Amino acid sequence: MDPPQMVTYVVVPNRDLLLDHMKHTREFKMETCQWLASKQDIHNSKVVYLALESAGSDSFEAYWTKNEKFISRICFDEIHQMLSHAEFRPAFNKLQRLAKMRVPHIYLTASLPVRMEEHLLLKCGLPSTTPIIRSPTNRTNISYNIIRWDNRVTTELHLLTNLVNLLTEHFLEGGDIGIIFAESKHKVNLISKAITHCKSHADMNFRERAEDFRNWSKGIRRWIVASTTLIHGIDLPNVGAVIFLGPVFGLLNIVQGGGRILRSGRFGHCIVLTESRTELILLTGPEDHDFDCEWEGRKWLRNNTVCRRIELSRTMDGKVKTCHDLPGCFFCDICKPDSDLLTSIDAIIKDPGVPQEGDTPSSSTSCADAGSSENDEENDRWVPISSLTNRTSTTDPDWLSNADTPSQESHPVSSSAEVSAPPPPPPSAAPNALSPASRRPAKACAANVMTQFRRQAVLNNAKKAPVTLPGDVSTSVAYDAALVQANEQVKHAKVKILSEAIQKLEGKCPICWASKSEIFTLVPGVKHTPFLACRAGHSYVHNAFGWIDFKKRLKFTKYQYCYMCGVPQKPYLPDGHPTVGCTLEEPNCPVPDFIVLIIWHIRQSPAIWSQAIRCPRFLGLTKDIGLTEFTAWCMTLKDNRSFHNAVELVIWFLQERASADRRSLELKLKRSL
DNA sequence: GGAAAGAGGGGTCAGGGAGA
DNA sequence: TCTCCCTGACCCCTCTTTCC
Numbered sequence A: 001m002d003p004p005q006m007v008t009y010v011v012v013p014n015r016d017l018l019l020d021h022m023k024h025t026r027e028f029k030m031e032t033c034q035w036l037a038s039k040q041d042i043h044n045s046k047v048v049y050l051a052l053e054s055a056g057s058d059s060f061e062a063y064w065t066k067n068e069k070f071i072s073r074i075c076f077d078e079i080h081q082m083l084s085h086a087e088f089r090p091a092f093n094k095l096q097r098l099a100k101m102r103v104p105h106i107y108l109t110a111s112l113p114v115r116m117e118e119h120l121l122l123k124c125g126l127p128s129t130t131p132i133i134r135s136p137t138n139r140t141n142i143s144y145n146i147i148r149w150d151n152r153v154t155t156e157l158h159l160l161t162n163l164v165n166l167l168t169e170h171f172l173e174g175g176d177i178g179i180i181f182a183e184s185k186h187k188v189n190l191i192s193k194a195i196t197h198c199k200s201h202a203d204m205n206f207r208e209r210a211e212d213f214r215n216w217s218k219g220i221r222r223w224i225v226a227s228t229t230l231i232h233g234i235d236l237p238n239v240g241a242v243i244f245l246g247p248v249f250g251l252l253n254i255v256q257g258g259g260r261i262l263r264s265g266r267f268g269h270c271i272v273l274t275e276s277r278t279e280l281i282l283l284t285g286p287e288d289h290d291f292d293c294e295w296e297g298r299k300w301l302r303n304n305t306v307c308r309r310i311e312l313s314r315t316m317d318g319k320v321k322t323c324h325d326l327p328g329c330f331f332c333d334i335c336k337p338d339s340d341l342l343t344s345i346d347a348i349i350k351d352p353g354v355p356q357e358g359d360t361p362s363s364s365t366s367c368a369d370a371g372s373s374e375n376d377e378e379n380d381r382w383v384p385i386s387s388l389t390n391r392t393s394t395t396d397p398d399w400l401s402n403a404d405t406p407s408q409e410s411h412p413v414s415s416s417a418e419v420s421a422p423p424p425p426p427p428s429a430a431p432n433a434l435s436p437a438s439r440r441p442a443k444a445c446a447a448n449v450m451t452q453f454r455r456q457a458v459l460n461n462a463k464k465a466p467v468t469l470p471g472d473v474s475t476s477v478a479y480d481a482a483l484v485q486a487n488e489q490v491k492h493a494k495v496k497i498l499s500e501a502i503q504k505l506e507g508k509c510p511i512c513w514a515s516k517s518e519i520f521t522l523v524p525g526v527k528h529t530p531f532l533a534c535r536a537g538h539s540y541v542h543n544a545f546g547w548i549d550f551k552k553r554l555k556f557t558k559y560q561y562c563y564m565c566g567v568p569q570k571p572y573l574p575d576g577h578p579t580v581g582c583t584l585e586e587p588n589c590p591v592p593d594f595i596v597l598i599i600w601h602i603r604q605s606p607a608i609w610s611q612a613i614r615c616p617r618f619l620g621l622t623k624d625i626g627l628t629e630f631t632a633w634c635m636t637l638k639d640n641r642s643f644h645n646a647v648e649l650v651i652w653f654l655q656e657r658a659s660a661d662r663r664s665l666e667l668k669l670k671r672s673l
Numbered sequence B: 001g002g003a004a005a006g007a008g009g010g011g012t013c014a015g016g017g018a019g020a
Numbered sequence C: 001t002c003t004c005c006c007t008g009a010c011c012c013c014t015c016t017t018t019c020c
Helices: A015-027 A058-070 A090-100 A114-124 A156-171 A185-196 A206-217 A251-258 A294-302 A308-317 A340-350 A374-381 A397-403 A455-460 A474-505 A510-516 A546-553 A594-604 A606-614 A627-634 A645-672
Strands: A007-012 A032-035 A047-051 A071-076 A105-108 A142-149 A177-181 A223-226 A239-245 A268-275 A278-280 A382-384 A449-451
Touching: A007 A015, A015 A032, A015 A047, A058 A071, A090 A114, A090 A474, A114 A308, A142 A156, A142 A308, A142 A340, A156 A177, A156 A185, A156 A239, A156 A268, A156 A340, A177 A185, A177 A251, A185 A223, A206 A223, A239 A251, A251 A268, A251 A294, A251 A308, A294 A308, A474 A510, A474 A594, A474 A645, A510 A594, A546 A594, A594 A606, A594 A645, A606 A645, A627 A645
Parallel strands: A007 A047, A007 A071, A032 A047, A071 A105, A142 A268, A177 A223, A177 A239, A239 A268
Antiparallel strands: A105 A449, A278 A382
16 A cells, blocks of 8 residues: 655635646646645645635644644745735634644745735744745836826826727737736726726626636737736736736735736836826835835835835845846836837827727716715825926935935936845854844745745755755754744733633723722713723823723734734633624623723823833833834734733733732731731 | 625724714 | 714625525
8 A cells, every 4th residue: 555645735815826826736747636625635636725714724724633744845825915915814814823733834925025024924923033035026027117197187097098008009019918907996897897898806706707817818808907806826928018006005016916017028017107296195114014015105106216126126125226236127217217118108198189988987087086985085095285296306305315225316326235134144153043143034045935944954055046845854843833832822821811800800990900909890871981980089180081092093913802902812812701703793892991991001100101111021112102102012013922012011010910919918918917 | 506695804994973 | 172973985805605
């Protein structure tokens, strides 16, 4: 009898991509299949694909627990979606449970901005020492262009019609096809009806969507208009141009969508249309939860002076590259403002011609103005200004101050400045496996691959290509699996402290308990305003309502913390707290606003606050920290054995309080004796 | 057997209005 | 003026169940 063969499992988050992978695998004469909860027999397959929902299911956990010794590795494709898509696709949050599998894990992505590496490791439940191997994401065959148009001169739909015609007739080769990306399904429908007659978004039924995709990919329809659904995984060799209508939720989508262009290596155009009389608000800096790189996208669109590739390469690779740095590069609109494409587009913008009937659905000035509710949303994202911006004359002080760029001239200069990526460790300096210093982005390797192979082997071989799986991975893999379990134990110990507090304070006022040591029982129907009622008798209560604003600013990871009280949910659900599930009924949270109220109490009590900022567990807390910074600190996740800092601070307070109560009791006992 | 609906996992945000 | 409450919209997916 033949021994059972070892199998590679690959988790793929998109159905189209999964089917595409299976097709390619079969082309290599390899047996493959899709694993489903309802169809677990994999026959002789050596590579087995799973949908995201299947990978996070209880059925698959039971399956791999039973078959772990026959699993050679598990791979995760397009893993950056773990950050950007987890909010609306909760199945991503369930992938963490797979970190316990004692097999090598390989995480693949071509679109992970450097500032998100730590976030991704935390989200995947991986140790911070996990080696990351990167290669540059520069696509020299793509020309990036931002086209500003004036809604007093033409309409978005009319401009788009002209642009599509121009590209089709003069810039696309015979079999080439193009994509238009829009932010809303409404807009997709509108443009499809008026221009492309071919579309793709999630609300279409499977057959209609597949048919439109087939017509487009075969060139029967030269253009398709799509929501961001088509941004991932479309691997066609003949996409010659991509048009974005606005920033499309962030720079990451522009990189991803632009990446669809001519995978065969020929030159292609990436064009972003932006209305010239609107300005994108630029906040002070990227926020931790901005996983779509919306901030970088706005910064990129505001730029009128320096090479488009600077922000792209800085965001994605942490290294600044311009068109002039890359041999054989297809120049962007800043580096070659007199290209044939830009000259032709300028002519369209200055003299758009008479809009034809059907070009625009109403007398409004753009697709977004078609009288839809989406318009309101778009207005929220775009703030009109009176002055026109100009490609060559505008100097954006914010851009310049943040640019780290070698020049403020209107044209880029060659630069090899490396902004943030630290140098790799010398081969001789073998770092401690647990030391943060051991995690260094390795230099270019065979592919954009993140691996969890043996650390030393990867670090030593980081510059060699291709990466090969070392023969003996068991020690490292077992170590990582054990680390995951140890982290879980630490978190469960913390949950026990929360459980005791919740059971004690159910239906009670936590502020009365925290500030006066009195257990005040809340009566249904009788209002007990926290802080105000708790300090009854005081003439004035400082910051009695500030906690409400603080509460609105706090944003914990969705579905992982109770939205009413802030305590963790499964698998770290405290005893006495129900699972906050998907029901029509209001969840019966026993301690509403528990975390936020206790945090506010800590911050407003000088003695406790000074104790907290001295605590070595809370690095980053300072005496005069502002509310914005404090809120950001509260939402920060330190490591895999911690909850968000807010929860950690409350747990610390509960521990301190228990110690004080214990000491007080002992003192009373001594006195009574 | 195929198409459509529901579930998953549970909010967030903005805008408007009422009441203190 | 501030706080609280209500309403409606929210791009991006896949699997399972129900209905015809």
